[in-house]
Amino acid sequence: MMRWIAAFAGLLTGLVIAVVALLLNPVPHRGLLQPLSGDDVLTLRYQQVNSRGFDPSLPAFLGRPPYPEDRMPLPDPALRHLRTTMLVLTGREDGRLGLAVRTSALARDNSLLQGRLATEEHWLLGWPGEPGMVATASSNHWFMLRDELWSRLHGSGVVLYPRYLLSSLGSGRTLPEIAAAGSPFAGGTLREWVEPGQGRASHWVIQLQPPAPPPPAP
Amino acid sequence: MLARTMARYYIGGFIGGLLLAALAALLWPLPEHHRFRSLIDVLPNGGRAETFVIRWPQDRLELPGDFLVGDRVARAAALGLMVLEDERDGRVSAELFRLRDSAGNVIGVAARMAIAPPAGARSTTDWLLVIPSRGSLALRQLDSRDLAARRISRGGASWASPALDDSRVWAGRSRMTASAGPVAGMRGSVLHGNGEFRGMTGRHTETWTVDERLPDGFARGRILIETEMQRSSE
Numbered sequence: 001m002m003r004w005i006a007a008f009a010g011l012l013t014g015l016v017i018a019v020v021a022l023l024l025n026p027v028p029h030r031g032l033l034q035p036l037s038g039d040d041v042l043t044l045r046y047q048q049v050n051s052r053g054f055d056p057s058l059p060a061f062l063g064r065p066p067y068p069e070d071r072m073p074l075p076d077p078a079l080r081h082l083r084t085t086m087l088v089l090t091g092r093e094d095g096r097l098g099l100a101v102r103t104s105a106l107a108r109d110n111s112l113l114q115g116r117l118a119t120e121e122h123w124l125l126g127w128p129g130e131p132g133m134v135a136t137a138s139s140n141h142w143f144m145l146r147d148e149l150w151s152r153l154h155g156s157g158v159v160l161y162p163r164y165l166l167s168s169l170g171s172g173r174t175l176p177e178i179a180a181a182g183s184p185f186a187g188g189t190l191r192e193w194v195e196p197g198q199g200r201a202s203h204w205v206i207q208l209q210p211p212a213p214p215p216p217a218p
Numbered sequence: 219m220l221a222r223t224m225a226r227y228y229i230g231g232f233i234g235g236l237l238l239a240a241l242a243a244l245l246w247p248l249p250e251h252h253r254f255r256s257l258i259d260v261l262p263n264g265g266r267a268e269t270f271v272i273r274w275p276q277d278r279l280e281l282p283g284d285f286l287v288g289d290r291v292a293r294a295a296a297l298g299l300m301v302l303e304d305e306r307d308g309r310v311s312a313e314l315f316r317l318r319d320s321a322g323n324v325i326g327v328a329a330r331m332a333i334a335p336p337a338g339a340r341s342t343t344d345w346l347l348v349i350p351s352r353g354s355l356a357l358r359q360l361d362s363r364d365l366a367a368r369r370i371s372r373g374g375a376s377w378a379s380p381a382l383d384d385s386r387v388w389a390g391r392s393r394m395t396a397s398a399g400p401v402a403g404m405r406g407s408v409l410h411g412n413g414e415f416r417g418m419t420g421r422h423t424e425t426w427t428v429d430e431r432l433p434d435g436f437a438r439g440r441i442l443i444e445t446e447m448q449r450s451s452e
Binding site for chain 2: 002003004006007008009010011012013014015016017018019022050051052061062063072074076077078079080081082084086088097098099100101103105106108110111112113120122123124125126127128129130131132134136177179181
């Protein structure tokens, strides 16, 4: 009997240590993309309020999506793991308003072992009187979900960090990209992070940057 | 002796726990997108043709919540529509729809963003078609008229997408080509592809068809987006 108790204690210890090691897994850090810098970076803020579809929560990523009625699920089989949002972007520098539609689909290469709980982001952005933009990116929610889980287990309800980077390398190690014929941002890149509201509404921030100019001819 | 045996059992259990957790993480059935068979025709030049369908009004995606930023942003939640005006009466409007294949299966969502300059000139539309199991496809077109949403005051609505919800556009006709360029033949162009559509170039036609005119001035119908694409290396 004592032997089986010892084995069970070992099993529990092994499970706990494996789960902790999984949560502290350094691998996802390598895929995260740092915020952009430079005078040509356009920084925009928004609050995510007009969303429909799956909620990017841990149960949803694990295949147990909660679909309360107020979330307005998308019941079609092909749309079950998709979220679409209409939002108003506000320029951080000039306060200029723009419209965007953001569609997030669960990434097809998610992996718990690799710390990847990602969504593929598809953006449509527009400002009155300017050519529109389309952007694609990948957002890894691993760190935010991990800390939310820890926060719930801990019972504090406080998110640990003031900012969570979301932009990461996509499947095939692709970088975020902007397609915008007629715009200086065509061929540029995008970053996104979230600033948790600590009990209030969270803010999301995206950055757009045009491509680097070609080096001068020798 | 007993202590050594206990230690052996403990270490065995410990390794078992590590392996169990690793296996669970490896084999946990993460969700996958449902995929319908792609309905693609192969063209004589080796390219591919695919038609996407939106039925309105039933494919409009209603959004929850309330959203107001000053008096220059308006939204009609029931229509899945949002409009932003600037000081010079330029407008940008965004609409959301379910996206169907040519057999009528819902395969994704389509977002339409029309940008209209002031003074009633023709708008430019960007379409973003997101098919979760396949990727996304962005299309751009010069519109055949101003197709950005505009103010109306009828049937309790304050904003409407002109051709989709305003039957004045349809006087005397039941079919209209919404795209008018930049490609010859009233066609728009493929702007960007992602996932399965990465590297695709090509053109498309957007056509609106009215099936039924309603007494309140609105209509029922279909949007057809007919694409012809090929890989840029082909």
